[in-house]
Amino acid sequence: MFFLPKALIVLLSSAVCSQALVVTVEPKVITVRQGEPVSFRCQVGSASPSNVVWKKTNSQRLPDNVQISADNLLMTIVNARPENQGQYRCVAGPPAGRAFGTAVLNIKFPPKVRLNHVGPLRVRIGDPVTVECSTTGRPRPKLTWKRQGSTLQLVTTTTSDVNTIQWPAVRPEDSGVYLCQAENTEGMSESKLEIIVEGGLGAPVASVSTSQMTAIEGHSVTMQCQATGSPTPEISWSKLRAPLPWKHSVAGGVLTLNSVGRQDSGQYICNATNVHGYSEAYTEMEVESPPYATCLPDQLRLRAGDALHLQCLAHGTHPITFQWSISGRSVLPPGSETARDGKLFIPHIRASDGGTYTCAATNHIGTSSASARVTVKG
Ligand SMILES: *[C@@H]1O[C@H](CO)[C@@H](O)[C@H](O)[C@H]1NC(C)=O
Numbered sequence: 383m384f385f386l387p388k389a390l391i392v393l394l395s396s397a398v399c400s401q402a403l404v405v406t407v408e409p410k411v412i413t414v415r416q417g418e419p420v421s422f423r424c425q426v427g428s429a430s431p432s433n434v435v436w437k438k439t440n441s442q443r444l445p446d447n448v449q450i451s452a453d454n455l456l457m458t459i460v461n462a463r464p465e466n467q468g469q470y471r472c473v474a475g476p477p478a479g480r481a482f483g484t485a486v487l488n489i490k491f492p493p494k495v496r497l498n499h500v501g502p503l504r505v506r507i508g509d510p511v512t513v514e515c516s517t518t519g520r521p522r523p524k525l526t527w528k529r530q531g532s533t534l535q536l537v538t539t540t541t542s543d544v545n546t547i548q549w550p551a552v553r554p555e556d557s558g559v560y561l562c563q564a565e566n567t568e569g570m571s572e573s574k575l576e577i578i579v580e581g582g583l584g585a586p587v588a589s590v591s592t593s594q595m596t597a598i599e600g601h602s603v604t605m606q607c608q609a610t611g612s613p614t615p616e617i618s619w620s621k622l623r624a625p626l627p628w629k630h631s632v633a634g635g636v637l638t639l640n641s642v643g644r645q646d647s648g649q650y651i652c653n654a655t656n657v658h659g660y661s662e663a664y665t666e667m668e669v670e671s672p673p674y675a676t677c678l679p680d681q682l683r684l685r686a687g688d689a690l691h692l693q694c695l696a697h698g699t700h701p702i703t704f705q706w707s708i709s710g711r712s713v714l715p716p717g718s719e720t721a722r723d724g725k726l727f728i729p730h731i732r733a734s735d736g737g738t739y740t741c742a743a744t745n746h747i748g749t750s751s752a753s754a755r756v757t758v759k760g
Pocket of ligand 1: 420620651653654660662
């Protein structure tokens, strides 16, 4: 003999009553990229679909990019945004009882980093300093602090959206540019912070006139470095992971590079040293060059009706655009196809299409041309 408490009987019978109503949402869990569309379908057992509503868990209103079909059973997000992430509920109401089904939407989006300081951060020698880098982005980005000009990771945390560098007491040699980088499968983002440590009793503090510059191949470049400190620091220049170009001179903290080439691109380091220590400052220099075009092949003999394939190749700073022409004619033969990578294709060449085919390769510095002689036998 056993007794069921009365309350339990009521509970059991109400469970039986609402058993008729089963609500499920398909898909149950889905991950989409930012900007992609996504739909969820609500399946309501036997109930009339007129009493169906969609809700976002922990918020009253559905985001404004959510669309609900006329029969209320299909919820569509046209252009998924990070704030669409979360749990959604399809709730079916009376008279058939009340039940809901849930679905989880995850949004993948590229990281964006933010620092708790902007601009150069001037601190006094010996002071404590904390720099914090935080990021958004899903999947959760890998966050790394690096020092400009060094490949060493300073701090890496993979389990958190915040990555912090802390100095209990900064030293003059901690002056420099620090980079926080965040990377996930969707992209990467970085932010820089320059830290200038001041006021060491006579310790050197180096600074460069520009931290980033571009130069054109063959031109001369000057970089200036200044240093404070007592006694007056000695200034020396070096290049990261390479010797200084041989056509260089240094005078009074100014580094001059004559007739730079592409291989001279890189980070240049000014080092100011005195008895109290040293301080480094970096200038990143990139050498850009005009295009240099060649045509492959540069001579071509064809029969009328043959296909013509020519490829224009160019060295130089990207982006490079290509333009084909034929000497003495204003347009290419009918049926010609050109591609962004410099290819020219003519499916059926005619005897009258022989001549000098010229390709002009252009970037923001200049233009270079190369030609091919094409002869067509009738
Ligand atoms: C700068 O000078 C200091 C002291 O001479 C030296 O320890 C340091 O390696 C130098 N840095 C570079 C980049 O040459």
